[in-house]
Amino acid sequence: MIVDPPVLTIRAKFPRPAREIVEGFAGxxxxxxxxxxxxxxxxxxxxxxxxxxxxxxxGVALTCDCxxxxxxxxxxxxxxxxxxxxLVAAAHGHTGAAVTGDLMLGMARNRGVKGFVTDGMVxxxxxxxxxxLPVYCAGVTPNSPARNGPGTVGQxxxxxxLRIESGDIxxxxxxxxxxxxxxxxxxxxxxxxEVRAAEAALEAKVKGGLEIPDFVVxxxxxxxxxxxx
Numbered sequence: 001m002i003v004d005p006p007v008l009t010i011r012a013k014f015p016r017p018a019r020e021i022v023e024g025f026a027g028x029x030x031x032x033x034x035x036x037x038x039x040x041x042x043x044x045x046x047x048x049x050x051x052x053x054x055x056x057x058x059g060v061a062l063t064c065d066c067x068x069x070x071x072x073x074x075x076x077x078x079x080x081x082x083x084x085x086x087l088v089a090a091a092h093g094h095t096g097a098a099v100t101g102d103l104m105l106g107m108a109r110n111r112g113v114k115g116f117v118t119d120g121m122v123x124x125x126x127x128x129x130x131x132x133l134p135v136y137c138a139g140v141t142p143n144s145p146a147r148n149g150p151g152t153v154g155q156x157x158x159x160x161x162l163r164i165e166s167g168d169i170x171x172x173x174x175x176x177x178x179x180x181x182x183x184x185x186x187x188x189x190x191x192x193x194e195v196r197a198a199e200a201a202l203e204a205k206v207k208g209g210l211e212i213p214d215f216v217v218x219x220x221x222x223x224x225x226x227x228x229x
Contacts, residue, residue: 005150006149006150007072007148007149007150007151008072008073008076008149008150008151008152008153009150009151009152009153009155010076010079010080010152010153010154011152011153011154011155011166012080012153012154013154014154014165014166014167015167015182016060016167016182017060017167017169017182017185021169021185021186021189022058022059022060022084022169022185023058024189024192025058025169025171025180025189025192026056026058027056028056028058028171028192028196029056029173029175030042030056030171030172030173030175030176030177030178031175032192032195032196032199033171033178033180033188033192034178035195036188036189036191036192036194036195037178037180037184037188037191041162041178041179041180042175042176042177042178042179043117043119043136043159043160043161043162043176043177043178043179044119044160044161045176046119046138046139046160047117047118047119047136047137047138047159047160047176047177048136048137048138048176049134049135049136049172049173049174049176050122050125050128050135050136050137050140051129052174055134055173056171056172056173057086057114057115057134057136057170057171057172057173058114058169058170058171058172059084059085059086059113059114059115059169059170060082060084060085060086060166060167060168060169060170061085061086061088061164061165061166061167061168061169061170061179062077062080062081062082062085062086062087062088062153062154062166063077063088063090063153063154063155063156063157063164063165063166064076064077064087064088064089064090064151064152064153064154064157065090065151065152065155065157066089066090066091066099066120066145066151067090067091067092067094067150067151068091068092068094068096068097068120069094069096069097069145069146070145070146070147070148070149070151071089071099071100071104071145071146071147072146072147072148072149072151073089073149073151073152073153074087074089074099074100074104074151075104075147076151076153077089077153077154078104078107078108078111078113080153080154081108081111081112081113082112083111083112083113083114084112084114085112085113085114086113086114086115086116086117086170087108087113087115087116087117088117088118088157088159088164088170089116089117089118089120090118090119090120090157090158090159091118091119091120091121092119092120093119093120093138094120094121095120095121095138095139095141096141096143097120097121097141097143097144097145098120098121098122098123098140098141098142098143098144098145099118099120099121099122099145100116100118100122100123101122101123101124101127101128101144102123102124102126102127102128102130102131103124103127105122105128105131105133105135106127106131106133108133109131109132109133113133114133114134115133115134115135115136115170115172116133116134116135116136116137117136117137117159117170117172117177118136118137118138118159119137119138119159119160120137120138121137121138121139121140121141121143122135122137122139122140123140123141123142123143123144125140134172136172136176136177154166160177162179164179165181165182167182168180168181168182169182169185
């Protein structure tokens with residue numbers, strides 16, 4: 001006898017970072033976080049905030065794999081979301097239909113969700129603005145999805161060129177989204193403090209009239225540079 005496969009597979013319990021570590025990233029620009037991770041960690045440039053917002057989004061990833069033209073898994077994720085989570089919906093880059101609209105995002109806000117990220121599309125832009133939840137997506141279309149599955153919740157997803165796991169920390173601003181793996185979060189946070197201190201010191205020098213930083217002057221004056229006529 002052939003048994004029908006499940007329409008959803010949900011992993012509601014997964015390791016989460018300590019609250020103080022998540023809160024440590026509050027207010028950190030994504031560029032600083034990337035530098036603290038050695039220059040990488042950002043999602044594909046096509047996943048952008050809607051609309052562009054100066055507000056920095058920080059939270060814990062709760063992943064779901066919706067697939068193209070379907071959002072049953074997103075409802076599954078919503079059912080197990082905790083305050084402070086960021087819903088991450090993998091749509092496999094599908095642009096033919098939205099994965100969510102303003103009503104579901106309003107429900108997410110009511111559950112204490114802090115943001116939404118997808119490599120697919122969204123709809124109801126006027127309503128989304130009224131909801132006020134940070135939304136990062138690849139674009140907008142009025143087309144609506146089905147709710148048939150199959151899908152997964154809480155499992156790793158490939159989105160925007162990176163593997164994202166539930167429990168990772170996401171930081172978003174006007175530049176895009178950065179993913180901090182949960183098992184690296186403490187080390188990245190420590191490096192972030194050093195990066196921000198260095199950035200602040202350099203910014204003060206720039207405001208004071210700096211034209212070329214000393215480390216670049218040293219490189220230009222070294223035998224690593226060949227000058228030709």
